[in-house]
Amino acid sequence: MKRSNFKVRKKNDRVSLTEDIRNHVIYSLSKEVKDASEWDAGKALALALRDRLVERMIETRDRYRRVKAKRMYYFSIEYLLGRCLGNNLCNMEILDLCEDIFKDLGYDLDEVRASERDPALGNGGLGRLAACFLDSLATLDLPGCGYGIHYEYGLFRQSIHNGYQKELADYWMKEGMPLQVARPDQSVIVPLYGRVESAATPSGDYLPMWVDWDDIIGVPYDIPVVGYGGKTVNYLRLFAARASENFDMDIFNHGDYIRAVQRKIESEMVSKVLYPTESVSFGKELRLVQEYFLVACGLRDITRRFLAQNKNFEEFADYVAIQLNDTHPALTVVELMRYLVDERRIEWDKAWEITRATCAYTNHTLLPEALELWSVSLIEKVLPRHLQIIYEINSRFLKKVESKYPADNEKLRRMSLICEDGTKKVRMANLAVVGSHSVNGVSELHSELVKTRLFPDFYEFAPQKFNNKTNGVTPRRWMLKANPALAALLTDTLGKGWITDLNELHKLEEHINDSEFRARFMEAKRTNKIKLGNFINSTLDINIPPDSIFDIQAKRIHEYKRQLLNVLHVIHLYLELVDNDVEPSCSRAFLFAGKAAPGYWEAKQIIKLIHSVAKVINNDPRAEGLLKVAFLPDYRVSLAEKIVPACDVSEQISTAGTEASGTGNMKFAMNGALTVGTYDGANIEMLEEVGQDNFYLFGLKQEEVEKALREGSYHPREIYNHSPEIRQVFTALLENRFSPDEPDLFRWLVDKLLTDNEQYMHLADFKSYSEAQKRIDRDYAEKEIWAAKAILNTARMGKFSTDRTMLEYAEDIWKIKAVK
Ligand code: 26Q
Numbered sequence: 025m026k027r028s029n030f031k032v033r034k035k036n037d038r039v040s041l042t043e044d045i046r047n048h049v050i051y052s053l054s055k056e057v058k059d060a061s062e063w064d065a066g067k068a069l070a071l072a073l074r075d076r077l078v079e080r081m082i083e084t085r086d087r088y089r090r091v092k093a094k095r096m097y098y099f100s101i102e103y104l105l106g107r108c109l110g111n112n113l114c115n116m117e118i119l120d121l122c123e124d125i126f127k128d129l130g131y132d133l134d135e136v137r138a139s140e141r142d143p144a145l146g147n148g149g150l151g152r153l154a155a156c157f158l159d160s161l162a163t164l165d166l167p168g169c170g171y172g173i174h175y176e177y178g179l180f181r182q183s184i185h186n187g188y189q190k191e192l193a194d195y196w197m198k199e200g201m202p203l204q205v206a207r208p209d210q211s212v213i214v215p216l217y218g219r220v221e222s223a224a225t226p227s228g229d230y231l232p233m234w235v236d237w238d239d240i241i242g243v244p245y246d247i248p249v250v251g252y253g254g255k256t257v258n259y260l261r262l263f264a265a266r267a268s269e270n271f272d273m274d275i276f277n278h279g280d281y282i283r284a285v286q287r288k289i290e291s292e293m294v295s296k297v298l299y300p301t302e303s304v305s306f307g308k309e310l311r312l313v314q315e316y317f318l319v320a321c322g323l324r325d326i327t328r329r330f331l332a333q334n335k336n337f338e339e340f341a342d343y344v345a346i347q348l349n350d351t352h353p354a355l356t357v358v359e360l361m362r363y364l365v366d367e368r369r370i371e372w373d374k375a376w377e378i379t380r381a382t383c384a385y386t387n388h389t390l391l392p393e394a395l396e397l398w399s400v401s402l403i404e405k406v407l408p409r410h411l412q413i414i415y416e417i418n419s420r421f422l423k424k425v426e427s428k429y430p431a432d433n434e435k436l437r438r439m440s441l442i443c444e445d446g447t448k449k450v451r452m453a454n455l456a457v458v459g460s461h462s463v464n465g466v467s468e469l470h471s472e473l474v475k476t477r478l479f480p481d482f483y484e485f486a487p488q489k490f491n492n493k494t495n496g497v498t499p500r501r502w503m504l505k506a507n508p509a510l511a512a513l514l515t516d517t518l519g520k521g522w523i524t525d526l527n528e529l530h531k532l533e534e535h536i537n538d539s540e541f542r543a544r545f546m547e548a549k550r551t552n553k554i555k556l557g558n559f560i561n562s563t564l565d566i567n568i569p570p571d572s573i574f575d576i577q578a579k580r581i582h583e584y585k586r587q588l589l590n591v592l593h594v595i596h597l598y599l600e601l602v603d604n605d606v607e608p609s610c611s612r613a614f615l616f617a618g619k620a621a622p623g624y625w626e627a628k629q630i631i632k633l634i635h636s637v638a639k640v641i642n643n644d645p646r647a648e649g650l651l652k653v654a655f656l657p658d659y660r661v662s663l664a665e666k667i668v669p670a671c672d673v674s675e676q677i678s679t680a681g682t683e684a685s686g687t688g689n690m691k692f693a694m695n696g697a698l699t700v701g702t703y704d705g706a707n708i709e710m711l712e713e714v715g716q717d718n719f720y721l722f723g724l725k726q727e728e729v730e731k732a733l734r735e736g737s738y739h740p741r742e743i744y745n746h747s748p749e750i751r752q753v754f755t756a757l758l759e760n761r762f763s764p765d766e767p768d769l770f771r772w773l774v775d776k777l778l779t780d781n782e783q784y785m786h787l788a789d790f791k792s793y794s795e796a797q798k799r800i801d802r803d804y805a806e807k808e809i810w811a812a813k814a815i816l817n818t819a820r821m822g823k824f825s826t827d828r829t830m831l832e833y834a835e836d837i838w839k840i841k842a843v844k
Contacts, residue, residue: 074248175297181194387464
């Protein structure tokens, strides 16, 4: 029987949109049009938009079904989406039209957009990368969707009191989330706890039975993801945990109804809150349950969809690819094995082949403390059957290793999925590597280090699995939406092609000697700086002259990212000015933004230090017009959209070998900032693209860092003894010039940075950092030179669009094709 194709009916013209907005005010909000507030109008617009997205989402699904397309499912514990309204309007190319319609109705769309809360269902880079991927997948008409958790509370909001970070709960759906589509009919049941009973099949085979489990319901909510041009609408499917209606019969039978209900309600904790840290949460049972919840919900959904079109699981990997965003969803490997072997009765070797052909794993970190380990006893308690399967996977795998390397016990110990030092733990990274056909890092350098430092044994064992996929960012949100001033100039100069083919920006180089173009480019930058300056002025009461260099470090606060190096240099410049009478040749504003994990003491002290330094410098008349320092609270996607377009100098100064890739670095450079950066992560590839003259490189290389730390030859005190600049900075800190009311407040950091083999080698790079900063000062003073460098940064960032990244994943790993 031939199915008829779904037709999209809603039009995107002024008449239909206006009509639908009015209808939603009446029929969805139950108000008279004349009584609708600006906010009501915004909500009605969001609903009118939703109608259009939903239609296109159905059409897209229909299109994928018709060709039985292979689909990719991105499994990620985090998605840092940012505001949706403006982004959707941009991608559907109706932003200007809707602004106009709102004006006609007497409202201001900008205000409505500014009142939308960010869905902040992620910590930082990893979650934002997932969101950029979704935008590119839809733009490229690729059948790829996101799976995640519908957290009730997103990443905490940051407020600052007396220079210290305070965390506030982020109930992000307070005003509702008009875009999402609840799908209770597609809910799934997730079992947890219980025990395994061994039985036998009639033919005598081992038949394990997972019994006495508790269950949680996973209810899917779909957030439509519209690609640029508005044709393809994929979705992000987030699962919320709901208590099942089955009561714990034991308690129930004893008549304790309320206690039985209470236990059920506790199960809804699973999707209550996002863990606000990028490590150290291992051991927390709830986090393990969250990871399993995602995996179990996702796989149930996928197998149901697969079964609707196909019965033969031998073909599973021809229709399904699953990408594991770090090890957080690594239990996918085990859950898929359990499903195939226990529920579909497929023999182990076949099931293993299917599982490995389906799964692929991306690593995002080299920091040893961020590698996930879960104690065997905890896994046994929460997922008893899965533990058995992990052991079985391990024993079969180690047999293969042993046959290749007979009697190499050390190798077996290192490659085992079980870490036997102390209490037994499961190494999730080893599980992800063994259970996947592809393992990738997120920049060239990082992918090399994944092979040589993180998984050398696995690389030797199966080198063909390992590959690189350099990160990117979506130019739709980070240029078109965030930087309308620059976007208009680019479209004026090149046409619209750059929006979906960022390499088109290369053509800007033809205009580099056109003085009018240069002036317009710098005028756009100036417009953005004035906007950000006004924002800072109105929120923090700090006045930043638009002609000063906007020097920005915006990212999570972490020692490895070295905000401290930046602050030490700011203090140095200040002391040069007030103690040594050396004026900087350009006025500079040092802007910081970023959250610290609530339990990360050092990171929180760094926030306090920035505020303390800012207070002294901003209130010193001698620094007026020359130096300013500001910390912008509550860094999140919507704040980044204000910051990024206004940046002149982007600080990407991690210790070489610690930042897997970075993506902020790309956003800034795309928008015409110059990078002061180390030879780390994707900085290296950005440098290759823009050339040495357009990038301020400094600092030790990864091999040098590694060698010094390995040999124990880093003695910061020697550097200190030979550097009058560093001594002056440390003396000021120890003399409490930035903490007059709290003596010794910053002694810890002087002590720490002077400790032998200090892990992030701050002082080793200080001199070369400060020299790079001097070069920046000199170049910025030459307006025309600077403009050319800024333009070349925008022109040469084509590689760093997630469109490129997604096409590489699609071709090399997922084997999926566009369905137009
Ligand atoms: C793990 C277990 C328990 C609790 C939390 C976690 C956890 C959560 C988040 C561990 C790590 C993360 C996030 C890591 C992250 O954001 N990494 C960044 O990924 C970016 C995208 O690839 C890179 O650009 C950054 O360099 C990398 O730091």
